[in-house]
Amino acid sequence: MIIVNPEFHRYLWLNFSPIRLIVPPIVLGLLFYVLAAQPDEFPWQARLFKPALFIYFVVMFLWGSYEAASAAVSDLGKKTWDFLKMSSLAPWSLTIGKLFGATSYVWYIGLILLAVIGLSYGAALDTVKFQYIREVAPTPVNLLIYLLLATISGHTAALFMGTHGLQLKKQGIAASFIGGFLVSGFVFSITVGFNLQSLVKEPSEIFWHTLSVNQDVFLIGSILFLLFWMMVASQRTFREELQYKNAPIVLVLFLATFSFYISGYLDNNRYYATLDAELKLVSKIYLSFLIILFFTYLATFKDATDLARYKRWIYAWKAREWRHFFENTPGWAGCVLLLVPAYIFLILHAGVVDVPARIWQPIFSFSNLAFISALSLFVLRDGLVYHAVLLGKIERHKMFWIFLYLFSAYILLPFLASLGGEAHIAAFFYPIGDMSFVSACLPVFMQCFLAAIGLGYIVKSLRA
Template identity: 30%
Template structure:
């Protein structure tokens, strides 16, 4: 990490002494007000406020800056210099993703600390850990999706306004829905009936979410890495994309939500077929949006 020039540049740009002090001061004052309004008690209510501030900083602001990170290089006429540099596609990918959002993460981690403090007496540590992990991974996926969509867009056009960036941000935010689901439907409070069946095995919903979100975060990073390879004049083969399609269909067709004491509401096969079909259609549509997508089949030497 210390040697990645792109990440170091982001650190220089994002962290000034003023900004370093400002973030904890603003978040601290906000939370203090909430705490005082709530009769100086820490519980689920203050935890929800902490996570709401986290949403604003990490999901909204973070996804915005992630969506802008490459687009701003193009608008600022610095992208050619970066494309010709010695920074490899993987280093460039993670430095863009985590470097541009580092300030949002700085604020977000303070919020998650306050969230943990609020719940520490109420729910077990390992459960708080899983919830925090879901919020973090949802943030990474939202940022990665915003960046991914913006990188798909730069293959078609090289001039961007606020409207386009807002669109990429919204698409990124849609990837944060699982985090929002937890906030709205209170998975933290009651999990008695929150299980699902995946290929005839019953999993607690929260465990299943943690694992699948982590795996999809890795896939999102792989997607950015491959688009970065294309930007750095490297040839991508079709195999990784095909693997992702097969993986997504495999995961989604095995999933059924049900109550453990109630028989399955609908036959699994139709749910599988419907889910698989929808996902295939969406993924095919996405690859058709990508002008380099079909042509990547010509270069089968790369992954």
């Protein structure tokens, strides 16, 4: 017996009984036979196209997303997770096994439907009704590739979101199931969909960094790129669950490639083309900085929930165990590794960065050093507060206190301040780009200082 992947094989055992093997071809065969037998002006093959596509959406996008979302947490519910954690199963095996094993039965039905879609494509597109599909998917292969990509993307997204449930030891799958379904729908919409594709596929050539790429190739490449990182993210979560240590090296790699990927789009902007080479480079670094800062914010929030990791980090530091220290390094520290050189680069090119916003206006609303410095300090302030709240002694309703803080800091206090009509104190509440460096940064710097004192107090009490 050939064993490709134990987890995949287990799902084959579970999903494929003789009856379950026989039912889909019989039911679908009967359905399509009835549809083909209906009297219609179009050839019988054309009548199968739309129903097959619709059933494919329901089966693959809905049912498939549900199965993929369940796969991540199913072992928690069955209390079999410890057996897997104690085994030699590799994280990639587990990821691939769950992704394609849990959805194997759905794929079985889906492949029958894909065959019907592929065979009925030609006849359907000869009719007036479906001619517009030819514009976005000129051959059945194009259509099948887009459908496969949409399906795998949705399933991977559902699995990835489900792995967070695994980490939180929560078995609910509603969010990951809906998320997976939405991703499938979105990918389908931007590839073969009839509304969004025009937004994505204009112009026909995409300028990315220095390359000019065919829009279809670029779209498929972009989906594969994001799909790859979603799979890696799922694998990293499984890896962590299987007792491997996840040093933030992969996060750094993701941020580097993701910010490179996104900043490449600037070449597609007609205003960008008018900038000189130095300003082009600076604007790409500037955009990358903002992207990395956003992920730093997310990482800070996640890291603040893991007190044990901080303790292991500190113990490793004290014991001079550098490998353990590196393995337990929180994610935000990895992000900072990229932020610092990018920020230094921007300081060194301050003259270019602070070019009046009119040049930048089409690309960024804010464009100067004061803005990104203030923004970074706001991220720092919120990060310190999250750590103080989540690591502190508040036992219950922590998310409520976080929400209250965000509401107060970004809505309530600015509103109360605005009643006094003092517009110049806006820098206390938001990162502002159109003022001097000191005016933009000093208020939030003071807040960071206070938040740091608060966190210091919390850390002291934890030590006690």
